[in-house]
Amino acid sequence: MGSNSLHVLKGIDFKVNEGEMVAIMGSSGSGKSTLLNILGMLDEADEGSYTLDGTVIKDLNEKVAARYRNRFLGFIFQSFNLISYKSALDNVAMPLYYQGVKRAERTEKAMHYLEKVGLANWATHLPNELSGGQKQRVAIARALASDPKVLLADEPTGALDSTTSYEVMEIVQSINDEGKTILCVTHEDDIAHMCKRIVHLKDGVIIDDKKVDQVRVNQAANV
Numbered sequence: 001m002g003s004n005s006l007h008v009l010k011g012i013d014f015k016v017n018e019g020e021m022v023a024i025m026g027s028s029g030s031g032k033s034t035l036l037n038i039l040g041m042l043d044e045a046d047e048g049s050y051t052l053d054g055t056v057i058k059d060l061n062e063k064v065a066a067r068y069r070n071r072f073l074g075f076i077f078q079s080f081n082l083i084s085y086k087s088a089l090d091n092v093a094m095p096l097y098y099q100g101v102k103r104a105e106r107t108e109k110a111m112h113y114l115e116k117v118g119l120a121n122w123a124t125h126l127p128n129e130l131s132g133g134q135k136q137r138v139a140i141a142r143a144l145a146s147d148p149k150v151l152l153a154d155e156p157t158g159a160l161d162s163t164t165s166y167e168v169m170e171i172v173q174s175i176n177d178e179g180k181t182i183l184c185v186t187h188e189d190d191i192a193h194m195c196k197r198i199v200h201l202k203d204g205v206i207i208d209d210k211k212v213d214q215v216r217v218n219q220a221a222n223v
Contacts, residue, residue: 008034009045009105015181018149021176021214023192024185026201032185033154035201039183040073040152041065053149070098074143078155080135083129088138089113089123089214096145113141117171133164140171144180153173153184157191169194170217 009031009210016022026032027162037043038050041057050057052072058069074095075081082091093110101109105169114120117137127135157165169191174183176196186196192198193215200208 008204009038011048012204012206014199014206014209016150016196018174018181019179020197021173021182022184022194022197023195024183024189024199024201025189026194027187029203030201032201036154036183036185039150040075041069050201070095070146072149074146074148074151076136076139076143076151076153076156078158079129080132080139080159082135082138082142084127085104087124087126088119088134088141091127091138092141092145094142099146104146109145110141113144114138116144117141131164132160133167134172136160136164136168137171140168140175144175149181151180151182153182153189155185155187157186157188164218165191173214173217 012031012035014035024032024035034043038045039052041060044058044060050066055068055072057068057216083094086094089107089110092113093106096106096109111120111123114123117140119134119137119141122130122134122138127138136159140156151172156172157168160168165188170184172184173194182195184191186192192210194217195212196214197209199206199210
């Protein structure tokens, strides 16, 4: 910020294995978003190293960073980040467009992932014709479309009521069951316990990192 620098993360040693489902928790200002942005190649750490699927992520220009993001990562945001004038199908197909996939194949794959999240019948609808839960399902389908190595979810249920949150997390758990690695930033304890490991950040350092007995959504919904 001008001539002032803010030291957000203070020496984090953090490893996630393939297939894990990790919740990252911490109060506002603890460094959650900065950590997620570094993992997502939206920010770069001042020092240290970051390796993703055997690739060292360092000194990338924006074009290379964008290509790596498209190849390695899927993003799910609290605010959905859908393009308002494009249909659900076109939103899901967007990462494939940037990968140079031909239109017919893009459409077929996008439809497959809309079916996966239960929205095949809503393919032609615009975002403003969808509920919050439906928008987040479209965002999940879009995140999956390019078959990324890792899904990064930033408060994926933050804008949703509890019933819809559980529906979304049930989809996320099923994706993890298929072997996809997922990191989920959340401030909600019940959502964190739907993951398999919880990492707590405070003032830029990890103060707790433990595996937990995962609460399956279908169990939690019946409690």
